[in-house]
Amino acid sequence: MAQVFDQREPAMKLPTPRGPLTTLLFEELASPPHRFDPPSFSPRGPALYDEDLQLALFACYELHYRGFDGVDDAWEWNPSLLALRQDLERIFEEGLRRVVPLPPSPPSGTPMRHALADLVAATDGGPGLAAFLARKADLEQFREFVVHRSVYHLKEADPHTWAIPRLHGRAKAALVEIQTDEYGGGRLDRMHSELFRATMRALDLDDSYGAHLDRVPALTLAIGNTMSLFGLHRRHRGALLGHLAAFEMTSSLPNLTYARGLRRLGGDDAACRFYDEHVQADAAHEQIAAHDMCGGFAAAEPALAQDVLYGAACGLTLDRLFAEHLMDSWRHGATSLRRADLMAAGR
Template identity: 50%
Template sequence: MKIPLARGPISAGLIALVAGGPPGAGTGAGALAVSGLDALVAERMSGVENLIDDDVQLALFCLYELHYGGLDGVDDRWEWHPGLIGIRHRLEEPFEQWLRAEAGPVTASVRRPDQERPGSDGTAALLFELAGRDGGPSVSRHVARKATEEQLREFLIHKSVYQLKEADPHTWAIPRLSGRAKAALVEIQADEYGGGRPDRMHSAMFARTMTGTGLDGSYGAYIDVVPAISLASVNMMSLFGLNRRLRGAIAGHLAMYEMTSSRPNQLYGNGFRRLGFGAAVTAYFDEHVEADAVHEQIAGRDLAGGLVEAEPALLDDVLFGAAAVSCIDARFAAHLMDAWDSGRSSLLPQLAERSSS
């Protein structure tokens, strides 16, 4: 992915560091630069309360991206540089705490089973209860009924930071699981990756949706226009997927995604059809209507439920991961609808013009 434009001192320091060449041997100017960035992050994070912050989320996104496809021109040896791992930890620890605080009231309101071991069906029932709650303004209904072509393209741009690498954050969990939960996750991911057919990979299908509407379908093309809330949604998945101790959260996250996806994707497809777009554009959404109707049962009962059945202590983290999806999605929906209801772009105002260039 291209190196994004900095959005504050943390992301600026990080980008300058990794774009400046390969990491040194642990001494000299390179080590001093890492140490200086670490001190800056420690100082800045001590005063941050709302973690939906452009500078913080972009820095986290770039650090996580080193574990995916990397950043253009950045030496791959930065991926596991101890200094950068420490800086990532300084950023993701308060982000996780903030997510837990956001999701806390939701998870506390779930009716827990009387028995200590809820089992797979009991876990799935809790997740379906969460999935059935009203999460605030509905972007999918707006897309189906009212959205303009410009708003549809904005919607795709927001989603592209995840959809163009769809499934990758959840795949990190495969080696962290075993038995029934592992088999369930592999079954879901096989579909996400097209069952061995590159053209059927969901990320490839989303790229065709973008190009079919006149957008650039290459990964990261719009990184400079997506706001912090869109980055936070993807960073949350990377946080859960890359940390083994949060394997319950990534399982709950994927279960909630699958349980709440089928109907919205049907409405998204209808919205694009309403404005005259054909199957080349709507195929991605139509595929998810059918696939996610099956995946929701596998994810709820076999993935999340199977994990809790094997490791009952992970129930709280499964519910946390699921509730965090709802909280972030509600904030994202509010961001979009507030902008669109006011006649504004939902992309970063100072950079929005680049999205159409």
């Protein structure tokens, strides 16, 4: 059998700046690593919707993933850059708390799986994005949805994997079991990120990593930034697990409807495999995530049980805001992506 070697995928290029903060940051990153004075920054509105803030945070976080073409890898741990990131994270976390209040701690003796299930049941499901994609969306609207999701799905599972070395016992074993499936059980063609690339190719979209970064708005970046924030800080390990659990507990049925919508629009089995796979995988992962992973974690570290619920609430709330953004845009006959004139103006 002939050997198959992975082709090296080029790193993404630095995106187009969206304001004075990213203009300055990208100028610094284009130079060899050096000390610089982090600029002061105040958002011009809600942090989740500030284009300059969210893109700057995304760029800082991306240095811990695959980096950027032409940016020295040594920037990853540059003290000046970390100081800037710390300031931006403080603003971002304050913005998250304004939108997502800290849920009350579960009553003593309440199993974490029940507390999570109650939180999911009490959450407003939003404007019915999945049903719209299944029954009414046109092909361009479905392509827009996929472009948004590509920012995370092309690195699917990576942010949550940061938690593995920070756990022990039952919680660690459960997370490894979930992540093993996310990474295709060691088979490249079954990795969920690769399945999503097949969906993108079927929709005639560029499937290269980061190809659509300039097109997505701040809110889409904030969804990914929340995962990176939780993943890159040990103090947020409980929130990271809760975020993953909420995703696993609420994604099986939406993925079933996404697959129906894509097939209605002419997608074949290869195009829909990403969604089909999640219908089965996430149904199984739901129990593992809520009972073994989060339940095991809360039993081992009861002081962080409330953090688990907060991470879940963040994931659920941001998904609702994302659905509202898409549906509001389409209801008004507009694109949910950034307009070409704003991109050209760097806004």
